[in-house]
Amino acid sequence: MARIAGVNIPTHKRVEIALTYIHGIGQTKAKEICTKVGIPDDRRVNDMTDDEVIRIREVIDNDYMVEGELRREVAMNIKRLMDLGCYKGLRHRKGLPVRGQRTHTNARTRKGKARPIAGKKKA
């Protein structure tokens, strides 16, 4: 069991993969961290020494923005756009795609599940 950057406790996996369970760390950053700390590719989380765990924690604390802090920053950026009243902010407010995608069809990720149109006649 290893707790790194809050609540993340992935065990039995390779360190490089396990680190990607942290919000804000993908494969690239996980690899970076491993080289910085000097952990070989095939090291599993449960085989790590306490010292290595501490060093990983230090590296993440110092050099990366993860989890809550990152989420807060993203939310703040979106809030800034919404308060500003610019086009991107309006799109965020309405829950529509922000980057000029089509909304005639698709855009379901932003719009959510399709709602049936009330009163539409069936062909």
Place this chain on the structure above:
Amino acid sequence: MARSVWKGPFVDGFMLKKAEAAHQSGRSKSVIKIWSRRSTILPQFVGLTFGVYNGRKFIPVLVTENMIGHKFGEFAPSRTYYGHQADKKAKRA
């Protein structure tokens, strides 16, 4: 792709003149009408009110510090959307 840094921000030249004139005339609160939606908002525009044309009328935009780096057009929506007919019918019924 983002614009090259060496080019600097894009602004239509007359915007600078208009802004300077507004500053010199004692920060008059009058709206400066502009059609140049494509111009970047620069630090020297802060505090001025621009009427940004949206194709039909001039939308007053008071420029604040946060707006620097955005384009004028972003603050004057050019499309109106009132929702779908069917949605409204459903609500009335």
